[in-house]
Amino acid sequence: MPAAPVLSGPQYLREGLKLVLSPGLRLFVLLPLTVNLILFVALIGVAVQQFGGWVDAFMPSLPSWLSFLEYLLWPLFVVLVLLMVFFSFTLLANIIAAPFNGFLAEKVEVVVRGEDHFPPFSWAELAAMVPRTLGREARKLAYFLPRAIALLILSFIPVLNLVAAPLWLLFGVWMMAVQYIDYPADNNKLSWQDMLAWLREKRWQSLSFGGITYAALLIPFVNILVMPAAVAGATLFWVRERGAEPVTKPQP
Structure with a gap:
């Protein structure tokens, strides 16, 4: 039985983790894991060196008689920088990893449905997915960047920047749902606009999945395994929430 809508996200992510650790899917997880590990190590190195300067850049300049507020505001701007760094890493x-994630979503769907409508694995098939998946990632960037830039500008405006951190958090939760559920949607030829419309119809389920994924990705080292687990969980979300539909292989 499906979980209640608001609670379905943790269930999908948990089941996705079990799926990617199963013998039949481990092979398709290795490349995304390697990409994640390399980027994570590089991000940690840069963040350790630059983090303090980034926080100082966002902190507003206060007159001396309000200097005591710096101790109250500093944690908020630490959170703001963490959210922005996290966004950069995830993006x-x-x-x-988009081609590998798209391929993983395809194989998870085969396992979940028990019907293989996709051709058998070949490096040529994986290579053929690259232009399509990268094109879809470019579409996500076009959706993400204007909104992220608006939030970034808000982060520099005194007083208004106090709401920047919660807005980044809410936007991040939504983007996690968009990011990962788009893989099975794209594999099944659902257009970008139709995918967004479908997610809005499933708003609470989408936010539930995006929220638990976002929280898990914020945990150091755990987040290395979360990306493939989120791809698998999003595919489960797609199959169960969308209902049984014929699977067709998109042409590259």
Whole structure:
């Protein structure tokens, strides 16, 4: 039986993790894991060196008689920088790993449905997915960047930047649902606009899945395994919430 809508996200992510650890799917997880690990190590190195400067850049300049507020505001701006760094890491990792994630979503769908409508694995098939999946990632960037830039500008405006961190968090939760559920949607030829419309119809389920994925990705080292688990969980979300539909292989 499906979970209640608001609680369905943790269930999908948990089941997705079990799927990617199963013997039949481990092979398709190795490449995304490697990409994640390399990027994570690089991000940690850069963040350790630059983090303090980034926080100082966003902190507003206060007159001396209000200097005591710096101790109250500093944690908020630490959170703001963490959210922005996390966004950058996730965005870059998903762009690089997009073909592998799309292929993983395809194989998870085969396992979940028990029907293989996709051709058998070949490196040629994987290579053929690259232009399509990267094109879809470019579409996500076009959706993401204007909104992220607006939030970034808001982050520099005194007083208004106090709401930047919660807005980044809410936007991040939504983008996690968009990012990962788009893989099975794209594999099944659902257009970008139709995919967004479908997610809005499933708003609470989508936010539930995006929220648990976002939270798990914020945990160091755990987040290395979360990306493939989220791809598998999003595919489960697609199959169960969308209902049994014929699977067709998109032409590259």
